[in-house]
Amino acid sequence: MAHRILDRVQETTTSTGTGGLTLAGATSRMLSLSGAGFVNGDTFWGLIEHATAAEWEIALCTYASAGAGSITRATPLKSSTGAAVSFSAGTKTISLVAPAAVLTLLGSLEAVNAPTISAGALTLDLLLGTVHRVALNADVTGITISNALAGFASGFTLEFTADGTTRTVTMPGNVTALNGTYTPSISNGTRDLLNFVTLDGGTTWLMSIVAQNY
Known part of the structure; x- marks a missing residue:
């Protein structure tokens, strides 16, 4: 397990709510978490953004490799609501970021x-x-x-x-x-x-x- 800081890693998800997010593959010309070398238990700072709704969150995420892969997220550093976002239906992107803090x-x-x-x-x-x-x-x-x-x-x-x-x-x-x-x-x-x-x-x-x- 390690903390990862990598370029050009971005996945999508259609999961909803405040819990874990199941990964649905990399976006165009980007790497998936598994493709970038993530292993079970690795952490990263993630920006999770809804494609159409005004919902976003920056949180420390933990990768789980089982199945298609998923992430869990800690209490957000910042978000559109000031707390854990309950994401609505639709596509969300998960991008690796380096928060200013x-x-x-x-x-x-x-x-x-x-x-x-x-x-x-x-x-x-x-x-x-x-x-x-x-x-x-x-x-x-x-x-x-x-x-x-x-x-x-x-x-x-x-x-x-x-x-x-x-x-x-x-x-x-x-x-x-x-x-x-x-x-x-x-x-x-x-x-x-x-x-x-x-x-x-x-x-x-x-x-x-x-x-x-x-």
């Missing part, structure tokens, strides 16, 4: 995100930024790291700002601390800087404490 993630310019802690949960979405600045105003009992790209190494920086109260941060089970267990600073306004790297598309993460109490 993903190119920003992979590029040298790093977007800064400011997620908040909600009922102990903290979500770090790598499509929203590779630098995350968090006000540590509550204990963090769970961290979700989302949208690491399968097949790619990637990383992000996490900065916590203390609020003067003793707080705890529980790391996910797939995070390995390279230079000690992280204990947050306490003094109001002081900051801690952590660095995270994955070499396997987000399955496991390596965490380093870069600086504390600055």
Whole structure:
């Protein structure tokens, strides 16, 4: 399984609804997913467009090779409805694309995100930024790291700002601390800087404490 970025790959489908889409072959002068070398479980960013209706969606798609081939799609990055599109009857095209948000993630310019802690949960979405600045105003009992790209190494920086109260941060089970267990600073306004790297598309993460109490 790998994440694929390829040119001139475009298929059609007549499937409807918000679920999986059965593939119906490549468009003229384009390659099918199987013809481009996709194997079961490969992922790609897909633009799905209805031929006549105002319905479209950009989502991370997973290829299944059984039968004629099909794809499943994750929560869309963008769409005509702002959510998963329930495609109506008719022909749709599925094209491989490189979304701007993903190119920003992979590029040298790093977007800064400011997620908040909600009922102990903290979500770090790598499509929203590779630098995350968090006000540590509550204990963090769970961290979700989302949208690491399968097949790619990637990383992000996490900065916590203390609020003067003793707080705890529980790391996910797939995070390995390279230079000690992280204990947050306490003094109001002081900051801690952590660095995270994955070499396997987000399955496991390596965490380093870069600086504390600055």
